[in-house]
Amino acid sequence: MRKLRALLVRLWGLPRRNREDREFSEELQSHLEMHIDENIRTGMSPEQARREALLKLGGIEATTQAYRDQNTLPFFETVWQDLRYALRQLRHNPGFTVTVILTLALSIGANTAIFSLVNALLLKSLPYPHPERMGAIYTRVTGPQPWEERHHVDGEQWELLRDNVPALVSAISGSRPSGVNLESGSRVQYVQSARVSAHYLDVLGVHPLIGRNFSEAEDLPHGPKLALLSYNLWKNTFAANASILGQSVLLKGEPYSVIGILPDGTTTPINADLYIPIQASRQGEGSGTNFVCVTRLRDGATWQQADTQINHAWSLRANKYELADSPGGQVTYYSVPLQKGETDPLRPQVLTLMLAAGFILLIACANLAGLTLVRLLRRTPEIATRVALGASHWRVQQQLWVENLVLALAGGMAGVAAGFLALRGLLLLLPEHFLPIADVLLDSKVLVFAIVTSVATSVLFGMLPALTTRKLDLRSAIASREATARDRVQLRQILITGEMALTVILLAACGLLIRSLIHLQTLPPGFNPTGVMTARASLDNVRYHDGVAFRKLLDDSTSAMRQIPGVTEAAVGLSLPYERALNEGGIEINDGQEAGQKVMADAVYVTPGYFAALQIPVLEGRSFTEVDGPEAQHVVLVNQTFAHKFLHGNAIGRHLDKDMVVIGVVGDVAIAPGLSALAPLMNEETIYVPAAQMDARQFSLLHVWFQPSWIVRTAHPIEGLTGQMQRALASVDPTLPFSGFYRMQDVQAKTLAMQRIEVALLGTIAGLALMLSTVGIFSLVANIVAQKTREIGIRMALGSTIREAMLNIGGPGLRAAALGLSIGLIVSAAVLRALRSALYGIEVYDWPTLATVVLVLVSVSVIATVIPALRIARIDPARTLREE
Amino acid sequence: MGDNDVWQGTLALMILRTLESMGPLHGYGIARRIEQISGDQLIVQYGTLYPALLKLVQEGYIASEWGVSDNNRRARFYKLTRAGRRQIEKESQRWEKAAAILARFSSPAEESL
Numbered sequence: 001m002r003k004l005r006a007l008l009v010r011l012w013g014l015p016r017r018n019r020e021d022r023e024f025s026e027e028l029q030s031h032l033e034m035h036i037d038e039n040i041r042t043g044m045s046p047e048q049a050r051r052e053a054l055l056k057l058g059g060i061e062a063t064t065q066a067y068r069d070q071n072t073l074p075f076f077e078t079v080w081q082d083l084r085y086a087l088r089q090l091r092h093n094p095g096f097t098v099t100v101i102l103t104l105a106l107s108i109g110a111n112t113a114i115f116s117l118v119n120a121l122l123l124k125s126l127p128y129p130h131p132e133r134m135g136a137i138y139t140r141v142t143g144p145q146p147w148e149e150r151h152h153v154d155g156e157q158w159e160l161l162r163d164n165v166p167a168l169v170s171a172i173s174g175s176r177p178s179g180v181n182l183e184s185g186s187r188v189q190y191v192q193s194a195r196v197s198a199h200y201l202d203v204l205g206v207h208p209l210i211g212r213n214f215s216e217a218e219d220l221p222h223g224p225k226l227a228l229l230s231y232n233l234w235k236n237t238f239a240a241n242a243s244i245l246g247q248s249v250l251l252k253g254e255p256y257s258v259i260g261i262l263p264d265g266t267t268t269p270i271n272a273d274l275y276i277p278i279q280a281s282r283q284g285e286g287s288g289t290n291f292v293c294v295t296r297l298r299d300g301a302t303w304q305q306a307d308t309q310i311n312h313a314w315s316l317r318a319n320k321y322e323l324a325d326s327p328g329g330q331v332t333y334y335s336v337p338l339q340k341g342e343t344d345p346l347r348p349q350v351l352t353l354m355l356a357a358g359f360i361l362l363i364a365c366a367n368l369a370g371l372t373l374v375r376l377l378r379r380t381p382e383i384a385t386r387v388a389l390g391a392s393h394w395r396v397q398q399q400l401w402v403e404n405l406v407l408a409l410a411g412g413m414a415g416v417a418a419g420f421l422a423l424r425g426l427l428l429l430l431p432e433h434f435l436p437i438a439d440v441l442l443d444s445k446v447l448v449f450a451i452v453t454s455v456a457t458s459v460l461f462g463m464l465p466a467l468t469t470r471k472l473d474l475r476s477a478i479a480s481r482e483a484t485a486r487d488r489v490q491l492r493q494i495l496i497t498g499e500m501a502l503t504v505i506l507l508a509a510c511g512l513l514i515r516s517l518i519h520l521q522t523l524p525p526g527f528n529p530t531g532v533m534t535a536r537a538s539l540d541n542v543r544y545h546d547g548v549a550f551r552k553l554l555d556d557s558t559s560a561m562r563q564i565p566g567v568t569e570a571a572v573g574l575s576l577p578y579e580r581a582l583n584e585g586g587i588e589i590n591d592g593q594e595a596g597q598k599v600m601a602d603a604v605y606v607t608p609g610y611f612a613a614l615q616i617p618v619l620e621g622r623s624f625t626e627v628d629g630p631e632a633q634h635v636v637l638v639n640q641t642f643a644h645k646f647l648h649g650n651a652i653g654r655h656l657d658k659d660m661v662v663i664g665v666v667g668d669v670a671i672a673p674g675l676s677a678l679a680p681l682m683n684e685e686t687i688y689v690p691a692a693q694m695d696a697r698q699f700s701l702l703h704v705w706f707q708p709s710w711i712v713r714t715a716h717p718i719e720g721l722t723g724q725m726q727r728a729l730a731s732v733d734p735t736l737p738f739s740g741f742y743r744m745q746d747v748q749a750k751t752l753a754m755q756r757i758e759v760a761l762l763g764t765i766a767g768l769a770l771m772l773s774t775v776g777i778f779s780l781v782a783n784i785v786a787q788k789t790r791e792i793g794i795r796m797a798l799g800s801t802i803r804e805a806m807l808n809i810g811g812p813g814l815r816a817a818a819l820g821l822s823i824g825l826i827v828s829a830a831v832l833r834a835l836r837s838a839l840y841g842i843e844v845y846d847w848p849t850l851a852t853v854v855l856v857l858v859s860v861s862v863i864a865t866v867i868p869a870l871r872i873a874r875i876d877p878a879r880t881l882r883e884e
Numbered sequence: 885m886g887d888n889d890v891w892q893g894t895l896a897l898m899i900l901r902t903l904e905s906m907g908p909l910h911g912y913g914i915a916r917r918i919e920q921i922s923g924d925q926l927i928v929q930y931g932t933l934y935p936a937l938l939k940l941v942q943e944g945y946i947a948s949e950w951g952v953s954d955n956n957r958r959a960r961f962y963k964l965t966r967a968g969r970r971q972i973e974k975e976s977q978r979w980e981k982a983a984a985i986l987a988r989f990s991s992p993a994e995e996s997l
Contacts (some may be wrong), residue, residue, distance in 0.1 A: 024934070027959070028930070031952070034953060034959070057932075062931055070935035
């Protein structure tokens with residue numbers, strides 16, 4: 001402790017050395033005079049007394065130095081000196097300093113932003129107590145068609161898990177929150193409601209702020225209607241009034257009693273405004289895999305026990321749907337940490353980005369190493385002079401490293417600021433609820449990462465130049481201004497080759513993603529998206545479980561919308577093109593050569609105007625009309641893919657599910673696939689049924705999953721269209737709000753969000769890489785020109801032309817770039833294969849992309865070489881020769 | 885280091901002891917006192933004394949403040965702190981032990997004869 005105290009006091013003494021020195025010389029002075037006084041008292045003459053005293057003192061300077069060494073820390077003092085020297089040096093070279101700090105800010109900023117994502121998604125624990133005891137269940141199928149994923153579970157699995165796996169507290173939720181209408185007083189709100197099982201909050205370790213959780217008895221089919229409110233909803237809608245507990249709120253047109261309020265800031269994996277009991281069974285929703293399950297290990301149990309119990313419990317099932325597509329396969333289940341389960345789908349993308357960001361850092365290092373190398377070269381005479389004057393090798397090194405560190409830390413700070421801004425921008429880019437976490441923050445871990453990265457960067461870019469000073473030949477270094485220029489140029493060429501190669505990889509990867517996105521965005525949509533406005537409303541409402549009310553709402557609201565001046569058609573559909581549609585299994589084909597087959601397809605209920613509103617062509621037969629009412633012959637339209645795939649092009653007049661007759665074939669439209677997702681947007685086999693002929697018993701479930709869309713087509717843009725649509729709907733049901741209005745471009749953008757984000761992020765990174773490489777080549781050539789001005793002057797005096805001189809000077813830059821380009825292309829050939837799963841409509845070896853990359857890099861390299869080389873033209877041989 | 889120079893380690897203890905018996909004292913006074921006690925066998929070099937004083941200040945065993953000496957000279961006075969008093973106990977015991985051990989070496993035990 002005493003040692004530590006002394007160290008701190010000495011550190012403290014560093015900046016106040018001057019005052020301390022003054023005080024000490026005063027003390028010595030008084031000491032000396034007291035000594036002289038005493039000597040005089042003992043009878044010496046004043047001169048003698050003084051000489052004797054000074055002799056005894058043993059040299060004021062030496063004493064002062066010994067005192068100063070004790071007072072401060074000699075090592076730190078030199079560091080302090082170096083620090084001030086470094087700052088002075090950097091101030092005198094603003095160009096160099098700004099370039100370095102800017103380079104660091106961009107590269108460390110990019111890394112900080114991406115690392116924040118990695119940290120938030122993969123490193124940070126979930127915000128629940130004992131997150132390591134929380135799990136998700138993965139399914140592994142081995143055999144002819146193996147697969148492995150976190151699979152949703154069905155009602156039978158849920159009941160067995162709940163009742164026969166004592167090692168776990170288990171819970172389920174619906175797969176995503178659904179939009180519902182909450183009426184409070186005269187106000188109707190569209191809120192996100194999640195359906196969860198009894199112990200959902202127990203698994204998360206969340207306790208209601210006030211009130212209580214759902215009990216097991218309340219979570220059974222046909223149980224009571226209860227609701228838990230999130231803190232924000234309670235505060236914003238109910239003014240944080242605790243008396244709401246036990247009262248009823250009107251949700252989905254029915255009273256739900258509020259039994260609890262969640263604490264402020266609670267996040268759940270499903271993140272909704274309110275929670276209601278899921279009351280799952282093996283029937284209805286539970287007959288399919290529609291539940292997401294989360295688990296928590298009970299005290300004293302182990303994951304091995306839990307997995308054994310799960311496998312045992314689920315082996316007893318009647319319906320082993322997992323093996324439907326892989327007959328003869330084996331299925332097992334295992335637990336993984338919930339963290340992994342929640343973030344697995346995003347993991348490859350995030351890690352790819354981190355890798356790309358790492359490339360940027362390497363490129364930046366190569367550039368900075370080149371810059372510091374040149375700077376060192378210019379300072380060689382200065383350093384040589386210092387060594388000649390007796391500075392130790394270590395002392396010179398220390399000074400160089402302090403300078404690097406100052407740069408790195410300044411750059412690091414700028415980088416954190418840049419990273420913060422980049423992260424905010426990135427989060428704005430993401431659609432709501434895109435990430436399975438509440439927020440991405442720059443926390444202490446990210447800051448430590450940024451600092452470590454900066455220091456590591458400074459070591460990387462400082463190492464090369466620092467090593468070259470070891471081979472300093474004093475005599476030639478002091479004498480010559482050009483020093484040992486040759487091997488330094490080679491060194492820099494190697495650096496540029498490396499950064500060029502990395503840039504090729506990043507640009508090629510980015511190019512492929514851009515091409516892929518363009519392919520998806522320009523897919524023939526199969527309908528006319530311009531001039532269409534859509535709006536969504538929740539029909540998860542007890543009023544609309546009745547077929548008559550449902551039909552009246554659709555008919556009256558669409559005809560009210562048709563009255564809006566400028567609207568040419570209005571319709572309603574359960575889902576829109578570009579969106580995911582309802583998957584319906586077990587559709588039976590009743591006649592023809594395929595009789596008896598059961599198929600799976602997307603199913604969409606639509607009002608008669610749907611195909612006209614979206615301008616989806618009717619290829620054969622007829623579209624729906626008002627005639628196709630509830631009492632009429634049940635009819636169905638199939639799309640082209642369905643007709644080809646299941647009916648061999650012979651569709652009209654065929655019967656599906658016994659009583660439905662196919663009356664027409666419509667064109668395919670691009671949708672987000674739900675059956676076999678080969679691309680984010682594609683055509684999928686689809687059947688369309690008239691909304692009027694829907695079985696009303698299906699609505700309670702269908703409208704939990706899907707919020708139908710109202711579609712209007714206008715002949716020209718209409719001022720205030722959305723307001724008029726809302727009024728048209730309100731004229732039929734004043735308590736039914738639209739949740740939002742979307743043009744078809746918005747719907748498409750939402751489906752392609754992941755691709756757009758990938759392109760935006762990787763594009764930014766590749767752009768940075770290109771910029772840094774350009775700067776690298778530019779500064780290399782510019783420096784060669786500056787160094788060789790005299791040589792060029794002599795050459796030109798001896799008859800060399802400007803063109804020859806430019807070729808001679810620009811050569812090293814171009815050769816390095818060309819080599820880097822070739823290496824980059826070779827490495828890309830291997831690396832880009834990893835991107836295959838993210839590419840649609842193009843091959844990994846996409847010649848247009850690669851040709852563009854080569855073209856861009858070649859032109860950028862040539863420009864970066866030619867511009868500095870043009871200075872040669874301004875060299876006046878006579879003047880350069882005189883200069884020496 | 886000459887024969888009559890002071891060892892660094894012992895100097896600290898001597899300074900503390902001096903301050904214990906004399907009360908607050910300036911650097912010159914401390915040097916004179918140590919030399920007197922040793923019967924002028926020790927010479928306290930200032931280059932040794934002041935760094936030692938500073939070290940004790942930094943370790944918190946003594947404190948310093950400016951004052952006026954007997955013959956009206958401005959001088960820096962050093963005085964013991966509470967930690968310093970405790971340290972005297974510890975250091976003294978350590979030195980006694982060390983001295984005892986050394987004594988055994990300089991007067992060989994009888995068994996070894």
